[in-house]
Amino acid sequence: MRTAERAALARAVALATRTHPRVSPNPAVGCVLLRGGRIVGEGVTEPPPGRHAEVVALAAAGDAARGATAVVTLEPCAHHGRTPPCTTALLAAGVARVVIGHPDPHAVAAGGAAALTAAGVEVVGPPAPGTALRGAVAAQLEGFLTAVVAGRPHVTLKVAVTADGSVSPPPGQRWVTGPVARRAVHRWRSEVDGVLVGSGTVMADDPRLDVRDVDHEHQPAAVVLDARLQTPLQARVVRPGTVLVTVEPRRHDAAEQEQRGQRVDRLRDAGVHVLVVPAGDDGRGVALPAALAALAEAGMVSLLAEPGPTLSGALLRAGLVDRLVRHVAVHLGDTAPSALTTPPPGAWSLERSGGAGADAIVQYRALDHHPSTIPAPPPRHVRSPGMFTGIVEELGQVADIEVQDGHARLHIRCGHVLDGAVIGDSISVDGTCLTVTTLPGEGFTADLMAETLRATALGDLEVGRPVNLERAMRADARLGGHLVQGHVDGVGTITARQELPGTVFVTIDAPASLARYLVPKGSISVSGVSLTVVDRNDDGRFRIGLIPHTLDVTTLGVLGVGDRVNLEVDVIAKYVEQLLAGGAPSPYVADTATGREGA
Secondary structure, X not given: OOHHHHHHHHHHHHHHHOOOOOOOOOOOOEEEEEEXXXXXXXXXXXXXOOOOHHHHHHHXXXXXXXXXXEEEOOOOOOOOOOXXXXXXXXXXXXXXXXXXXXXXXXXXXXXXXXXXXXXXXXXXXXXXXXXXHHHHXXXXXXXXHHHHHHOOOEEEEEEEEEOOOOOOOOOOOOOOOOHHHHHHHHHHHOOOOEXXXXXXXXXXXXXXXXXXXXXXXXXXXXXXXXXXXXXXXXXXOOOOOOEEEXXXXXXXXXXXXXXXXXXXXXXXXXXXXXXXXXXXXXXXXXXXXXXXXXXXXXXXXXXXXXXXXXXXXXXXXXXOOOEEEEEEEOOOOOOOOHHHHOOOOOOEEEEEEEEEOOEEEEEEEEXXXXXXXXXXXXXXXXXXXXXXXXXXXXXXXXXXXXXXXXXXXXXXXXXHHHXXXXXXXXXXXXXXXXXXXXXXXXXXXXXXXXXXXXXOOHHHOOOOOEEEEEEOOEXXXXXXXXXXXXXXXXXXXXXXXEEEOOEEEEEEEOOHHHHHHOOOOOEEEXXXXXXXXXXXXXXXXXXXXXXXXXXHHOHHHXXXXXXXXXXXXXXXXXXXXXXXXXXXXXXHHHHOOOOOOOO
């Protein structure tokens, strides 16, 4: 896969991320068309029965699509459903090369790659499992992939508990956790097709199960599992769009059949979609696998389950939970904090952990469920207050950036670097040491001073763009790269890329004031990545060499000519220069931002 194609695939993932779940049950797919390494068209899946991403991108490109490369997150479909095959559209447009981010597991739609190859189109990809781009694509498609492979929606189970595992709030309080954790739940609701509870929760709490208090473009459907049709008709979830799953009435009881039929009619009159499935094996409750299968058939591919302990336990025992999120009120509880330290029974991997106001969030991923693409993070260790190694731990994604009055607030969506994170921790973002100001659950926010925006390339970031992330280094760990402070010394510009077998050489124009610190075979941090200077000239232009692994796991694989990068030179060289100068400040100081918040 070429450098421009990696960048285009990352762009396609970012485009697709913004459309889900508005396009369910279709997968949210992104497509970018390249010609001569430049974007000539791009598109995303439209809500049903709209066009697929490839067709939207081809329409945007027009005649420029002939001979172009189509970079698409999911293998183009090869069957005629509500729309004609995307392979037909690509061939008719004269596309010469197709880069695929993930194979299509759907038995009917699959086969696009083979059809394109048979027609003489060059097909590349998907990236190898375990690479950053493959993982990003699979994570963005997790609902669709689970629905196709498992025949049910992807289920995230959220439970709120005290530190010792109790689900009951203190006397006089409605909630176990605080407002920051609850806002995180509302953000998750905005990203799924449905919010699932049991009838017991409806009768006890009368929840709304909608999105409030956060910006959103989508409201999920309320989903109620109610075997005995106990949901009160005046409940707030009895509204158009709600889905209620119940069981078939006993055939020998005519009175029950009539009573249940009348109640179902009244629910449907209120706009509730009623699904009927078999009862559980013990005759009590709904058969959970059948209920989830029915929801998938109704077009749902992702659910956030927020039920009480009975239904939560049943979902876990049935192996129907793909992700478990514990919201832990660490200040509540009389015994040891078991909810923080004890993993759930079964094969689970810690996916992330962090804080949300006064509460903690611990998130686990089921190891034996599809998709399984992101390795578990390492255990939490004591870390330095602001020193890094230049070894990127994770590719995050810009979820939002708010600029006002010369400063900005950056919201990064990520997972692994949140392991054990607390407010006040340092995280390197594209080589800039930033301080975690909030932990909303699915990432972190950091405040950027005006000086940081001026002295670094962070002001160039856009929503959906990947960023290199690294936690502050552990004092007891080996130094894998070199000492990096996260204090940007200058901003360089990529001026050339030379692709050779096994290596990509990148030429960067650095500020002339940094030329004295660029030593052939010496260290340089480029957007937070520890690299070796291959060679340099006297005015600050230098080259670095990138191996395929670095291209796959950092943003350097997607950056191209004209992109700006943060540069930090060897801190030891700066100290030595200042000592030799008798303590006078180094010449670079006037052009450099300092401080943990910024450069």
